[in-house]
Amino acid sequence: MTGARELFRWMVVARTLGTTLCTLNVRWFPVEGEEAVHVGSFVDLRADDAAAPHYRDPFIVYLMRGAELWRLVAQVLGKSAGYNKGRSVAFNGPFHLGVVPWVAGDLGTTIGTATGAALAFKQLRSDRVCVCSFGDGTANRGDFHENINLAATWRLPIVYVCQNNGWAISQRASSYLPAPVAARAAGYGIPGRTVDGQDVEAVRAVVAEAVDRARSGEGPTLVDALTYRRRGHWAGHILSDADRAGIIERPDPIDVLRLRLLERGVVSEAEIRQIHERAADEIAAAVEQARAAADVGDAELGLDDVFA
Amino acid sequence: MSIDAPVKVAAGSRRLTHTEAVVEAIAVEMRRDARVFLIGQDIGPFGGSMQGTRGLYEEFGPERVLEAPISESAMVGSALGAALFGCRPIVEVSFGEFLPAAMNQLINQAPNLHYMTGGAARVPVVIRTRVGDGPYGGHPQDYVSWFALVPGLKVVVPATPADAKGLMIAAIRDDNPVLFVEPMSLSHARRAEVPDGDYIVPIGSANHARPGRDVTLVVWGSTLPLALQAAATLSSEAVEVEVIDLRSLAPWDAGTVVDSVRRTRRLVIAHETWVTGSFGAEVAATVAGHVPRVDLLAPITRVGAAPVPIPSGPLRARALPTSAHIVSAVHATLER
Numbered sequence: 001m002t003g004a005r006e007l008f009r010w011m012v013v014a015r016t017l018g019t020t021l022c023t024l025n026v027r028w029f030p031v032e033g034e035e036a037v038h039v040g041s042f043v044d045l046r047a048d049d050a051a052a053p054h055y056r057d058p059f060i061v062y063l064m065r066g067a068e069l070w071r072l073v074a075q076v077l078g079k080s081a082g083y084n085k086g087r088s089v090a091f092n093g094p095f096h097l098g099v100v101p102w103v104a105g106d107l108g109t110t111i112g113t114a115t116g117a118a119l120a121f122k123q124l125r126s127d128r129v130c131v132c133s134f135g136d137g138t139a140n141r142g143d144f145h146e147n148i149n150l151a152a153t154w155r156l157p158i159v160y161v162c163q164n165n166g167w168a169i170s171q172r173a174s175s176y177l178p179a180p181v182a183a184r185a186a187g188y189g190i191p192g193r194t195v196d197g198q199d200v201e202a203v204r205a206v207v208a209e210a211v212d213r214a215r216s217g218e219g220p221t222l223v224d225a226l227t228y229r230r231r232g233h234w235a236g237h238i239l240s241d242a243d244r245a246g247i248i249e250r251p252d253p254i255d256v257l258r259l260r261l262l263e264r265g266v267v268s269e270a271e272i273r274q275i276h277e278r279a280a281d282e283i284a285a286a287v288e289q290a291r292a293a294a295d296v297g298d299a300e301l302g303l304d305d306v307f308a
Numbered sequence: 309m310s311i312d313a314p315v316k317v318a319a320g321s322r323r324l325t326h327t328e329a330v331v332e333a334i335a336v337e338m339r340r341d342a343r344v345f346l347i348g349q350d351i352g353p354f355g356g357s358m359q360g361t362r363g364l365y366e367e368f369g370p371e372r373v374l375e376a377p378i379s380e381s382a383m384v385g386s387a388l389g390a391a392l393f394g395c396r397p398i399v400e401v402s403f404g405e406f407l408p409a410a411m412n413q414l415i416n417q418a419p420n421l422h423y424m425t426g427g428a429a430r431v432p433v434v435i436r437t438r439v440g441d442g443p444y445g446g447h448p449q450d451y452v453s454w455f456a457l458v459p460g461l462k463v464v465v466p467a468t469p470a471d472a473k474g475l476m477i478a479a480i481r482d483d484n485p486v487l488f489v490e491p492m493s494l495s496h497a498r499r500a501e502v503p504d505g506d507y508i509v510p511i512g513s514a515n516h517a518r519p520g521r522d523v524t525l526v527v528w529g530s531t532l533p534l535a536l537q538a539a540a541t542l543s544s545e546a547v548e549v550e551v552i553d554l555r556s557l558a559p560w561d562a563g564t565v566v567d568s569v570r571r572t573r574r575l576v577i578a579h580e581t582w583v584t585g586s587f588g589a590e591v592a593a594t595v596a597g598h599v600p601r602v603d604l605l606a607p608i609t610r611v612g613a614a615p616v617p618i619p620s621g622p623l624r625a626r627a628l629p630t631s632a633h634i635v636s637a638v639h640a641t642l643e644r
Contacts, residue, residue, distance in 0.1 A: 050393060088424035095428040100389065103424040104416035112382055112413055116389015123345060123371075123395050143412070146382035153377055306459050308422050308430045308483035 002043050005266055007200050008257050009275050010043065011035045014060035015254060016279040017069075020287065021057065025076050026236030029091070031057035033198075033230035036253035037163045039064070040203025041133055041225070044211065050121075050130040052100035052114035054138075054163045055091045055107070065097040069282060073290035086296040100132070107134065108141030111160070115147040118158035118214075129214040131207065133161040137168025139181050148222065152188040155219035159210040162222070164197065165229040172246055182224035190220050197227030198253045201260075226250070323499040327360055329469040330436070330490065333476035334361070334398060336505065338368055341396060344480060345372040347383050348400025357402040358438065358495050380410035387433045388418055388485070396432045396480060403447035404439035404489065407455075418485040419460025430483045434476070440530050440580045441618075441628055442492025448618040450581040452529075455487050456557035456590070462486040462511055463558040467532035469500045471555055474509030482511060491530035491580070514561035516568075520550035523574040523638050526565055526591055528554040530580045531629065538634035549638060557587050562594050569595050569602050574641045578611035578634050586612060606641045 014035040021028045031038065034056060042051050042061045053061040059072045067083070075082030075090040083094040093099030100114045114132035121128040138144065139162050151158050162181045166173045185192025191213075195206040203225055210221035228250045232239050239247075261267045267275075324332065338344045346364060348356070352375045355362040365373040376383050380401055387397040401407055407414060414435065421431045439450040456463045462484055466472040472490070479486035517532060518539050527535040532553050539549040550568050554560055569575045575595055577588040592608045611634055614627040 083426060083428075084424055085426040087426060088420070092424060095392075095425040100392070101421055101425050101429055103420035104412065106412065106416060109385065109412055109417050112385015113389035113392060113417065115382065116386035116391070117393045118389075119386050120390040120393035120395045123343075123390065124393075143381055143385060146377070146379035147385065150377055150379055150382045150386060154374070302423065302427070305427045306419075306423050307462075308427075 004201065004257070004261060007039060007043065007204070008254070008261060008267070009279070010039045010060055010064060011200060011254050011257065012275050013063065013279045014038060014057070016276070017059060017283050018057050020283050021073070021076050022235035024287070025090070026234065028076060028235050029056045029233065030231040030235055033250070033252065034163060034165055034227045035060065036200035036203055037133065037161065037197045037225045037227050040200040041131055041161045041207050043204060044208055045131060046128070048098065049128050050098050050100055050114065050117035052110050052117070052130060052132040054133040054135055055102060056135065056163065058091055058093065062093045062097065062099060065099065067094050067097060070286035070289040073286045074293050077290055078296060079290060079293045080296045080300050081290065081293040085300040085302065087300065087302070100130070107138040108143035110134070111138070111141070111143045111147045115151050115156060115158060118151060118156035119154070121157055122154070127215050129157040129159065129211055131159045131161060131211065133163050135168070136162055136164040136166065136173055136177060136181060140176055148188050148190070148220065151220040152190045155217065157214035157217070158220045159207055159214055160220060160222045161207065162224045163227060164224055165227050166248060167229045167233070169233045180224060182222060185222040188222070190222060192222045192224065194224045194226065197225035198250045198256055200253055200257055320504045321501045322504060324469050324502045325496055325499050326466070326469050326472045326490065326494045327358060327496060329473040329502045330360065330476050331362055331364065332502070333473040334364060334480070335367065337477060337480040338364070338372060343394065343396045344398065345374060345395065346398045346400060347374045347376050347387055349376060349378060349402055351375060351400055356400065358442070358444070358492070360438070361400065380406050381413055384410040384413040384435060385417065388413060388421065388431055391431045391433045392421065392429055398434040398436055398480065401435055401437040404437045404451060405447040405449050407437060407451060414455065414461070415458055419458045422484065423460055431485050432483045433485045434479045434488050435485065436488045436490070438490045438492045438495065440491050440493055441624060443496055445620065448624065452487070452489050452557065453581055453585065453587040456560070456587050460484070461558060462556070463489065464511055464556045465489040465491065465529040466555060467491065467494060467529050467553050469502045470507070471509050471515070473502050474507050475511065475555065477506070478508045478511050486511065489529065493530045509555065512556045512559040512561060514564040515553045515555055516550065516564070517553045518549065518551040520548035520572070522548045522572055523550070523576060523641055524565070524568040524572045525549050525551045525634065525638070526554060526575065526577045526588070527551065528557065528579060531578050534629065534631040534634060535578060537631040538638065541631065541635055542638055547638065547642065565591060566595060566598055566602060569604070573603060573605040575604070575608045576611065576634065576637045576641055577608065578629060578637070580628060581612055582615055583610050583612035584615060588612065609637045609641050611637045
């Protein structure tokens with residue numbers, strides 16, 4: 001099992017990579033402050049399980065499943081070396097790593113395909129599971145209701161995680177969430193859990209329990225991971241002072257774990273510096289490699305690749 | 309059951325209705341391939357809308373005939389996901405009027421999954437539905453043309469029991485999403501010979517339903533019987549109409565149509581759906597803009613439903629095309 005030190009390293013990579021990508025592409029979606037939900041929800045999945053992460057910079061999830069860093073950066077730069085040949089939104093992950101594809105321009109669609117991954121695992125009589133995360137804005141799409149109801153009815157092996165950052169682009173949750181997301185679980189007859197989304201170990205523990213439940217055939221769980229969005233919806237979206245005043249600040253997930261690890265004596269300050277430096281170096285090298293990669297051309301346009 | 313078990317090819321045939329032929333095709337594939345399963349409403353002991361899944365639940369049980377909540381978007385979305393991860397689902401969307409409830413999955417997801425994963429993903433899903441006027445009168449709106457305009461989705465509309473079986477088997481074996489449309493007026497129409505066992509009609513191939521030298525008449529689905537009736541009437545006036553049943557709207561067999569019009573130099577297109585923006589417009593544009601040029605003797609003429617939402621009850625007959633409309637359109641083409 002991945003140790004706490006490794007959890008810390010993944011979060012540092014997520015933070016460093018995210019801030020770098022935001023400088024490379026103003027349309028990238030900042031993950032800053034929400035890293036613990038991505039890492040905690042997906043770190044324990046098996047290689048043969050399916051991962052359907054929220055679109056807000058899910059690269060750390062792909063990296064934990066074995067994706068190559070420079071090829072992910074190439075996706076954000078629209079280069080041919082991206083896993084999807086420059087054809088899709090940049091946050092679409094490598095399918096061969098069991099990542100549920102992001103090919104629609106709108107939200108909630110992957111809740112359907114993720115539920116279908118779980119349906120396949122049940123039909124094929126395997127013990128594989130799917131973890132599917134999405135935002136609190138997306139939680140209001142019809143696909144949320146339809147699929148959780150269907151998964152509960154068929155007892156599918158899936159865990160739904162709401163990465164609840166309190167915003168839907170420019171709107172605050174008060175304009176779309178009249179009740180806690182976890183409370184909806186009762187309506188589907190499944191467990192609903194609320195967890196501190198800034199505490200990666202807490203997220204991991206709650207999701208692990210839900211994954212066990214799914215794997216043993218007891219059906220889905222809905223997890224509401226409370227986090228917050230520190231920046232705008234996209235990198236170039238500057239929050240107004242009024243917006244900032246309305247944000248419920250939560251602790252930085254990296255600080256939370258750092259202090260805990262220091263207290264436990266798991267890492268030293270020097271090791272923490274090394275982790276940060278190593279992440280920065282690896283990302284700088286990946287950016288350089290991605291920048292040097294070929295631009296997209298007719299081969300990527302793929303007129304013969306529309307049908308399998 | 310083993311996956312991809314060899315199929316016994318029988319030499320015989322049986323007389324089946326359109327619906328019986330579809331059910332037989334699904335049963336053939338479910339026996340052959342354990343990855344094939346069915347999702348839909350009322351497909352359990354009830355036997356499906358318009359008896360469309362009769363016998364399947366009894367043979368394959370609840371683990372492969374999954375009664376779903378009324379949630380078209382989740383039914384299609386979860387089928388796409390199951391296909392991505394190794395299954396070959398068939399989704400039964402009871403009526404075409406319900407397709408818009410799953411539009412996001414049908415338009416924004418299904419066609420894009422293969423292409424936008426750089427060719428890595430395959431989505432072998434069949435979405436089966438029923439459209440148009442029919443014996444029970446409900447759900448007559450026909451929106452099928454919309455789906456033929458999206459790259460990445462296949463659309464088939466069989467008009468005979470044999471084509472219904474052959475195209476359903478082809479659709480289930482296809483590694484792409486296929487919308488399989490059953491014209492409701494044909495569902496329980498007269499039985500016809502359907503080959504036993506393993507029988508495939510390739511997707512994208514049109515059928516010469518009747519040869520002729522004077523006018524090319526392109527149709528699909530429920531309009532085929534009207535077209536054949538019109539052709540018989542016209543034949544008694546010494547006008548020989550060549551009837552082409554497209555069978556597939558995406559991909560479609562432009563070559564067969566162009567070759568025919570090159571000979572007849574006259575084209576009439578007839579369908580149950582509305583004229584504006586229907587797939588018939590694509591057929592007309594393709595022939596009109598073809599290079600090398602097709603030398604037409606008369607303007608292309610189209611026949612379809614009146615431009616109103618298809619009404620209920622006796623009023624409906626005034627909205628839908630008839631064989632008399634087709635005869636008039638052919639006459640108009642000959643007069644020019």
